[in-house]
Amino acid sequence: MSEPTLGAQLAAFAVRSAKDGVPADVAASVHQRTLDVLGLCVAAHRLPTSAAAIAHVLDQGGHEQATIVGSPTRVTAAQAAFANGVLAHSLDYDDTHLPSVLHPSASVVPAALAAAEHAGASGELTVRAIAVGLEVAVRLGMAGYDQELGNSVFFEHGQHATSITGAMGSAVAAALAYGLDEQGVLDALGLTASMASGIIEANRTGGTVKRLHCGLAAQAGVNAAQLVRRGFTGPPTVLEGRFGFFQAWLHGQFFPDAVTDGLGSDWSVPGIFFKPYPANHFTHTTVDAGRAFRERGITPDQVAKVVVGVAGSTVRTIGEPIEVKRTPETGYQAQFSGPFAFATGLLGGGGLGAALDDYSDALATDPARRELMAKVDVVADERCNEIYPFQFPAVVTLTTTTGEVLVEEVLTNRGGPARPLSDEELATKFSDNVTGRLSDTAAAAVRRDVLDLQGAGDVARVLSPLAAPLAAPLAAMSTLIPAEESK
Known part of the structure; x- marks a missing residue:
């Protein structure tokens, strides 16, 4: 047979x-x-x-x-x-x-x-x-x-x-x-x-x-x-x-x-990897490296130079042309910028470390971020090449204004099996996504019922709090689409 x-x-x-x-x-x-x-x-x-x-x-x-x-x-x-x-x-x-x-x-x-x-x-x-x-x-x-x-x-x-x-x-x-x-x-x-x-x-x-x-x-x-x-x-x-x-x-x-x-x-x-940050997945470990430097007490005025090392295949997406990546004009373009990812991590963002409002048109052109991004290069790194595409790693080298050289290696992506997001962290992401559009009562009901979906007898009931017009706060993110790869 x-x-x-x-x-x-x-x-x-x-x-x-x-x-x-x-x-x-x-x-x-x-x-x-x-x-x-x-x-x-x-x-x-x-x-x-x-x-x-x-x-x-x-x-x-x-x-x-x-x-x-x-x-x-x-x-x-x-x-x-x-x-x-x-x-x-x-x-x-x-x-x-x-x-x-x-x-x-x-x-x-x-x-x-x-x-x-x-x-x-x-x-x-x-x-x-x-x-x-x-x-x-x-x-x-x-x-x-x-x-x-x-x-x-x-x-x-x-x-x-x-x-x-x-x-x-x-x-x-x-x-x-x-x-x-x-x-x-x-x-x-x-x-x-x-x-x-x-x-x-x-x-x-x-x-x-x-x-x-x-x-x-x-x-x-x-x-x-x-x-x-x-x-x-x-x-x-x-x-x-x-x-x-x-x-x-x-x-x-x-x-x-x-x-x-x-x-x-x-x-x-x-x-399957959850995305903790609303940006191109290649940039996430760079955000994490920026956050790690921030936790070490590094401030923007102490930064003389930054080299973001990533897998060679990703450089063209988040690092080329470098002049454009250092000067995104819109929030959407910022989602595909290695320099902006580093700035977001170092300066601190919302949600799980970077939220939707951190990728706004205003922040993309913010002078403080522009000054920091001007110091960032994005290059291919051999160690990252060996790991990609099973992770999207970054090795970030920061030189301070006093000449000290500091390195942060982020070799695994947050949200994947090596660094999973907890239910609480995913609830934070959900809350960040629905705040201002869904009432607290409706959001709580959706979160409760979806996380117990297996026990629900009626899918329509679970979705019912979402079957209503949403509040419409001013959009922070750009709606423009860049000519870039999206991952």
Whole structure:
């Protein structure tokens, strides 16, 4: 008897997990990620692209099936998945899996919540569906990660792996929420492979389209599951087939063992990195180094020179051209600046050490920060090269005005398995994201119920505090999109 196809193995794993449950640490991680995503959805209402996406959805009309965060008007499940997926990814503050450099939760969580609300699925099933969807997205992403190359083949081809594999994970999550069997899950993968998409040219030359990617992925997954319920089918060899997913996207250069090795026993979900700071992930360890110097008593007037050493592959994103990185004009540009990251850490920020309001247009052009950034260089560091892309390390060397040379090495990212964020720290991030937009009572209810989602009988009730117009404080962050890579 021939071995089941890769898609069939994923479908069997998915249905088995939905029935038998997932490990406790995986379920706990799902609770945290769901809260993180919902907080990001609230915070993203500050962006005009968020208003545009929601207005687009509301203009379509349709049955009232699911909730858009921040909107009292319920929409179809697929529309809700789209809108919330756009919101979740738009601030570049969503979680990251390494070394695939995927942002899986921003598509899978919105898809699962929308389908679960529509189907009346229990919180317990929803948690399991999210867990499996995340696992599928990550494993498909890792199937495209070339260890010798040290990079994702998706990215080498200009493809946004987040939305491509995120669509597939969203389909599995939605299929489970709708109660599909193994064949149904396989068919949902088969349909979604014809919808999965995303190119990253906007990261290079600008444009707001990237903010749509996770919304389109979530919507594709929900649509596929619904179409399977109505009788549509997909190819059983959708992944490894001659004209399948891996051939189409990766030109046949894929690693099937990443899909199946340890499937059901070795879970990737708890190891996905949370972002503690709302900026390009490459800059986070530089923020931490700045914070460490601050804790050592270093003040800006004592700084003569700073050299930020990072992996060579990241220099072009956060350090080139250095004149631009030292003088960001907007808060959004500051999110991609190594010099600004160091200044933020040394001067001290809000939230967990750097919050949304720390990346404002005003602070990007603040004279004190400009003076400090002018002293910062960003260079390739061999030790960081050896660690990347499993972490985004930084080795920061500071020379004081008295000639003393000080070094801070931050070789692991905060928010990952080596330096995890606690429930309390994630609650702080959530609070920072929703303060001024969600009442204290509503925020407390969402935090309580989401962190106990597995015990909820009604997903709609959990989301109900978010189904109302949000307060609209003045946006601090810039809405401009730089011609930079976003991680």
